[in-house]
Amino acid sequence: MKARFIAGEVWSGLRRNLSMALSVVLVTMVSMFLLGLGLLAQRQADTMKGYWYDRIQVSIYLCTDDSNTPNCQGLAATEAQKQSIESQLRAMPEVKQVFHESEAQAFERFKEQFRNSPITGNVQLGDIPQSFRVQLDDPSKFGVVTSQFERAPGVASVQDQERVLKRFFQIINWITGFSVVLAALMVICATLLMATTIRQAAFIRRREIGIMRLVGASNWTIRMPFIIEMLVVATLGVALAVGMLWVGLRLIFNAGFNQVVLNKALIGANDVWALTPWLFGGVILIAALTSLVTLRRYLRV
Amino acid sequence: MIRFDNVSKVYPRSTRPALSDVNVNVERGEFLFIVGPSGSGKSTMLRLALREERATTGKVLVAGQDLSTLSTRKVPRFRREIGAVFQDFxxxxxxxxxxxxxxxxxxxxxxxxxxxxxxxxxxxxxxxxxxxxxxxxxxxxxxxxxxxxxxxxxxxPQILLCDEPTGNLDPKISLDIVHLLDRINRAGTTVVMATHDADTVNDLRHRVVQLDEGRVVRDEEHATYMPRVEAGGAGTSPASGGSSNADDPHAVEDIEGIEQIGDLDPERFGGEDR
Incomplete structure (x- = not known):
């Protein structure tokens, strides 16, 4: 009886306060969508880091005859210098793999990479220097390699791909930070709106509440419809947010990118599902706490 | 069933007490009128008995519960023992x-x-x-x-509290309502009715507690009531009351009783209560 009665109260409460209920749904949805977006961007960054860092390399370019770096002093690297660099690299504990790319290999790779570009016609064998491609155990330790070989005899320059990626990850971090800050603001909005909605709902139902108190309804009977109402509305908001994240990921991200570039480097629906319980849990917690605090203040016996 | 022991009530931001040193004891099955002009403390007594307010000093005991020590958590269960009726329905x-x-x-x-x-x-x-x-x-x-x-x-419920239940009703309808309350009382429910409607009080001749500025100035069985403040209107009240009591030989005695008791020191009534 009581459960049915409370369900009826919830339903009539939602109907009587529909516009407020809708606004809570929407604000919750937007806040959780933004939070989800931020968290997904972070997961994307993590996934990409894992993917790229496996492949990241430090390139040590050796001097050629016409290198203009001061370290080369205008001379090509000798065989002895080359071997000394290689043995030093292999002796380093941070280094996982070293392979040598000769001028011929470099020239072939260049031609392959830019086969549709007119630039290839101007480049000759020997223009692209031979290099050591070094893979590190921990790609963030590239500084060790740079500092050791930058001034070594026969080395023209040390280039690190991480520098390029760093910029990319920084952008992702900005997106994350931005959306999390916005989400935090929206969560504050949602909380305040929930409190206002409950106050309004309590005001609309002040006669009922007065009578309930008078005839000795328990505090829980009086409060339960409000709390359940808030939970229903907030849950609906999160559900919509999760739906939007999933659809967004599928349509824009996966369909647009996935086939073109690297499958494994991108997040998918699994990552949305992984976030879902946290979003739901967080919102339910916020809704329940907000209801309880508001009702404590406005519905004293 | 309901007992007020030296009860005073001062509302916040008010210097004048709404009730001061009230002593009233209502037995199980009794029918009690609380009468007095507006602002004399009638509603405050009912609010205290319902535990919508708490006494500033003194003890209010209702249905076996000491309301000064009753925890907020137990208030709902306590109120299930009490019915309440108001002027505005x-x-x-x-x-x-x-x-x-x-x-x-x-x-x-x-x-x-x-x-x-x-x-x-x-x-x-x-x-x-x-x-x-x-x-x-x-x-x-x-x-x-x-x-x-x-x-x-x-x-x-064991107790029915009525705060001016006839305040919005015609005299004829008012009498119907108090007769209904009387019927409920005779079935065993303790009834306390606050009113300033003399006709209804005089019709039933139950116990009357009269308040004035928060003090009990009269507490009498089988009593009538002649409003003192509404002097102009009061002329009609005893007249209609008198007409309905025309065949009641005690009517005149009761009116004399009012005059006598009106002179008494209210503190003596505290003593008479017990």
Whole structure:
């Protein structure tokens, strides 16, 4: 009886306060969508880091005859210098793999990479220097390699791909930070709106509440419809947010990118599902706490 | 059943006490009128008995509970022992008569089967059989108050508190309502009714506690009431009261009694209470 009665109260409460209920749904949805977006961007960054860092390399370019770096002093690297660099690299504990790319290999790779570009016609064998491609155990330790070989005899320059990626990850971090800050603001909005909605709902139902108190309804009977109402509305908001994240990921991200570039480097629906319980849990917690605090203040016996 | 022991009540932001040193004891099954002009503390006494307010000093005991020590958590269960009726009926306008009465039972978790039995039974008792499907605005004031009374007694409370239940009603309807309350009282419910309507008091001749500026100035069995403040209007009250009591040889004695007791020191009534 009581459960049915409370369900009826919830339903009539939602109907009587529909516009407020809708606004809570929407604000919750937007806040959780933004939070989800931020968290997904972070997961994307993590996934990409894992993917790229496996492949990241430090390139040590050796001097050629016409290198203009001061370290080369205008001379090509000798065989002895080359071997000394290689043995030093292999002796380093941070280094996982070293392979040598000769001028011929470099020239072939260049031609392959830019086969549709007119630039290839101007480049000759020997223009692209031979290099050591070094893979590190921990790609963030590239500084060790740079500092050791930058001034070594026969080395023209040390280039690190991480520098390029760093910029990319920084952008992702900005997106994350931005959306999390916005989400935090929206969560504050949602909380305040929930409190206002409950106050309004309590005001609309002040006669009922007065009578309930008078005839000795328990505090829980009086409060339960409000709390359940808030939970229903907030849950609906999160559900919509999760739906939007999933659809967004599928349509824009996966369909647009996935086939073109690297499958494994991108997040998918699994990552949305992984976030879902946290979003739901967080919102339910916020809704329940907000209801309880508001009702404590406005519905004293 | 209800006992006020040296009860005083001072509302916040008010210097004058709403009640000062009130001593009243109501036995089980009694019918008590609380009379007095507006602002004399009648409603405050009822609010204290319902534990909507707490006494500033003194003790209020209702249905075996000391309300000064009753925890907030236990208030709902305590109120299930008490019915309350007000001047403004306090019905839910969107619910039918049946639903209004059933509401009081639903919110305390009564099973549906009990509700289906109790609601029509109670409506019949208050004289509203066949009107269960009406909405409050389709009823007269007297009928609305009957619905409110039905709601107050449907859970069979030990005590019925009525705060000016006839304040919005015609004299004729008012008498019908107090007769209904009297009937409920005779079935065993303790009834306390605050009013400044002399006709209803004089018609029933029950115990009367008269308040003035928060003090008990009279406490008398089988009493009548002649409002002192509404001097102009009071001329009509005893007249109509007198006409209804024309064949009652005690009527004159009662009126004399008022004059005598009005001179007494209120503190003596504290003593008489016990």
């Amino acid at each position: 306090r019905l839910l306008p969107g619910k039918t008569v049946d639903q209004n009465v059933a509401f009081a039972l639903q919110v305390i978790g009564k099973p549906a089967s009990a509700i289906r039995q109790l609601v029509p039974e109670t409506l019949e008792m208050v004289g509203l059989e066949g009107k269960g499907k009406r909405l409050p605005h389709q009823l007269s004031g007297g009928e609305q108050q009957r619905v409110a009374i039905a709601r107050a007694v449907v859970n069979k």
